[in-house]
Amino acid sequence: MKRIPNKIYLSEKETPKFWYNIAADLPNPPPPPLGKDGKPCPPEQLAALFPIELLKQEMSRERYIEIPKKVREAYMTYRPSPLNRAYRLEKALGTPARIYYKYEGNNPSGSHKLNTAIPQAYYNKAEGIKKLTTETGAGQWGTALAAACAMFGIEDVTYMVKASAQQKPYRKIIMETFGAQVHASPSDTTEFGRGVLAKDPGCRGSLGTAISEAVELALKSEKAHYSLGSVLNHVVLHQTVIGEEALLQFAKIDDYPDIVIACVGGGSNFGGLAFPFIGKTLREGVRTRYVAVEPSACPTLTRGKYAYDYGDMGGFTPALMQYTLGSGFIPSGIHAGGLRYHGASGLVSVLKHENRIEAVALSQTDVFGAAVKFAEIEGLLPAPESAHAICAAMSEALACKESGEAKTILFNLTGHGYFDLAAYDEYNKGNITDAAYSDEELKNGLASLPDFK
Ligand SMILES: *Cc1c(COP(=O)(O)O)cnc(C)c1O
Numbered sequence: 001m002k003r004i005p006n007k008i009y010l011s012e013k014e015t016p017k018f019w020y021n022i023a024a025d026l027p028n029p030p031p032p033p034l035g036k037d038g039k040p041c042p043p044e045q046l047a048a049l050f051p052i053e054l055l056k057q058e059m060s061r062e063r064y065i066e067i068p069k070k071v072r073e074a075y076m077t078y079r080p081s082p083l084n085r086a087y088r089l090e091k092a093l094g095t096p097a098r099i100y101y102k103y104e105g106n107n108p109s110g111s112h113k114l115n116t117a118i119p120q121a122y123y124n125k126a127e128g129i130k131k132l133t134t135e136t137g138a139g140q141w142g143t144a145l146a147a148a149c150a151m152f153g154i155e156d157v158t159y160m161v162k163a164s165a166q167q168k169p170y171r172k173i174i175m176e177t178f179g180a181q182v183h184a185s186p187s188d189t190t191e192f193g194r195g196v197l198a199k200d201p202g203c204r205g206s207l208g209t210a211i212s213e214a215v216e217l218a219l220k221s222e223k224a225h226y227s228l229g230s231v232l233n234h235v236v237l238h239q240t241v242i243g244e245e246a247l248l249q250f251a252k253i254d255d256y257p258d259i260v261i262a263c264v265g266g267g268s269n270f271g272g273l274a275f276p277f278i279g280k281t282l283r284e285g286v287r288t289r290y291v292a293v294e295p296s297a298c299p300t301l302t303r304g305k306y307a308y309d310y311g312d313m314g315g316f317t318p319a320l321m322q323y324t325l326g327s328g329f330i331p332s333g334i335h336a337g338g339l340r341y342h343g344a345s346g347l348v349s350v351l352k353h354e355n356r357i358e359a360v361a362l363s364q365t366d367v368f369g370a371a372v373k374f375a376e377i378e379g380l381l382p383a384p385e386s387a388h389a390i391c392a393a394m395s396e397a398l399a400c401k402e403s404g405e406a407k408t409i410l411f412n413l414t415g416h417g418y419f420d421l422a423a424y425d426e427y428n429k430g431n432i433t434d435a436a437y438s439d440e441e442l443k444n445g446l447a448s449l450p451d452f453k
Contacts, residue, residue: 004098007082008249015080016244017067019237022275022347024063025282028354030346033318034308038452041318049218049226050234051127054120057234063279065237067119074118074151075241078107083249084413090397092377097400098255099393102242102273103380103413109144111338111383111415112269113229116238117141117148120227124154131155131224133217135185135210137265138164138337139171140383140415141229146178159185159193159213163204164337171419185210192216192314207341208327212314219316230266231311231320231345239272246410247276257288257410259396263388264292264301264359265338267345273412275347278356290357291396292348293388295367297334297435300325300344301352301359303442308452309343319450322349325437326445332435334364335423336384338414342445360392363434367391368427371417383415384423 023029032040046055057065067075086099104112124132132154136142142158149156158180165172165184172182183189185205186196190213196203203209211228218226228235250256260277262270270292280286292301301323309324311317322343329342344352351357367384370391375381382390393411400407417424426432 004085004253004255006085006087008085008253009082010080010245010248012076014248015072015075016241016248017072018064018244019067020240020244020276020279021060021062021065021237022271022279023061023233025279026350028350030350031321033320034452035318036315046318049215051123051129051225053123053126054234057237058232067241068122071119071122078114079241080245081106081242083246086378088377089374093394093397093401095397095401096404096406097397098406098408099397100257100408100410101413102246104242104269105383105413105416108147109140110418111140111144112239112242112272112412113141113144114147115241115272116229116235116268117144118151119238121145121148121152121154124225124227125152129154129223129225131157131221132227133157133214133224134227134229135159135161135207135214136229137161137207137340139168139175139419140338142175142180142182143171144229145227146175146180149180150178156180157217158182159187159210161185161205161207161210161337167422168419185213187213189213190216206313206329208313208329211312212316215312215316230268230341231343233347235268236271236275236345236347239268240275242269242272242412243274243276246273255408258407259289259291259409261291261293261389261392261396261409261411263339263385263412263414264294264344264348265385266341266343267348269412269414271345271348274357278351291392292352292357292359293392294359294361295334295336295339295388296361296363297332297437298325298340299361299437300342302361303437305446305449306349306353307449309449311343315450319452320346322346323352324449325442326448328448329445334435335420335426335432336367336388338383338385339388362388362391365432365434368432370394372427380413381417382413383417384420386412386414389413
């Protein structure tokens with residue numbers, strides 16, 4: 001067999017012109033979002049927050065949705081991302097497995113989130129929107145939206161979880177450099193934020209709190225919309241450009257994954273990489289395993305409940321059917337900030353609920369151990385979020401060593417870790433501990449679920 005190169009490229013001409021919508025192939029797509037009254041959310045209510053084109057994508061059952069030309073041109077500044085063969089890692093692990101990864105950190109935002117920030121800015125601009133509001137946890141989404149808003153000439157106001165704003169001041173500076181206004185959340189710029197601060201002045205915030213603030217501002221401002229970096233169907237749809245590229249790249253080398261692995265925060269990069277492959281499983285019965293990896297400190301898919309829940313703490317967003325730990329969840333300060341969300345994409349959740357995908361939860365110390373090993377061997381410092389996928393991929397590769405099976409493993413390396421150096425510093429000093437999620441916390445979190453039936 002011909003040697004497979006270290007990097008498998010696509011030319012600009014070969015890049016995907018369509019996103020893949022898994023709702024077309026799902027036997028049971030997720031049920032509709034519900035309003036506070038427990039009835040399906042009227043589209044007008046959502047149109048106050050999102051442009052019509054994105055709402056159409058949210059509800060669409062079309063299998064392929066065309067990527068607009070201007071979006072493809074913007075993608076072209078950093079896509080297609082090569083498919084990497086991790087030869088050095090294979091050798092270091094002594095595994096017969098073939099390990100591949102897509103690296104999504106090679107753009108100004110440093111993560112896959114730019115893949116959806118660009119179309120979101122584009123569709124809002126096309127509808128005459130002048131301002132986008134959003135929240136950001138670790139800062140990757142905020143950076144991506146700031147970069148996309150700069151590209152398309154839209155104002156950007158971002159609520160950054162206070163704990164992260166303190167841990168990662170450089171993220172805030174990049175966003176501001178791209179022209180964004182950044183508030184540490186809870187802030188005194190919204191009624192919701194002021195309410196939280198009145199009760200708990202030292203509150204370090206959560207994504208749930210920041211979302212409530214961003215939604216409140218969007219609803220109160222003229223020609224403003226809200227923008228979400230994960231969870232929603234249209235966000236996951238945009239991310240499928242990753243998996244569509246990977247399908248084409250595997251076709252070039254005549255290989256195909258037996259196992260697809262990605263970390264899950266809200267589920268967008270998992271869906272983005274895995275859905276095009278899962279589509280082939282659903283349509284053609286291709287046998288591939290799909291593994292979603294989450295932190296044991298935020299075990300949404302492995303220990304959460306499949307139920308209707310809000311996206312935010314204030315209950316401003318519609319309720320989605322999803323795996324959730326409860327929207328009142330305030331997670332411990334684990335370093336993979338992008339994986340700290342209480343819920344998960346409805347599409348990823350329904351796949352898990354029907355056992356079409358697997359989920360595993362990993363401890364923080366194991367994840368950082370894998371991250372450092374990967375950095376030493378492959379020469380790339382991953383984001384702690386991405387390291388969850390790396391850690392799981394290494395375990396699968398070691399299982400292949402045990403069994404002697406030469407499986408093909410594909411994982412998503414969602415971003416670089418250059419803004420996570422404080423976390424690496426803690427790890428190097430031996431200060432990283434495992435924040436276990438107790439049954440007590442689980443019970444308390446789930447007590448906040450809305451009761452619709
Ligand atoms: C946000 C983020 C994630 C998790 O978000 P998903 O929506 O689950 O993909 C993972 N990795 C990085 C680098 C991120 O920025």
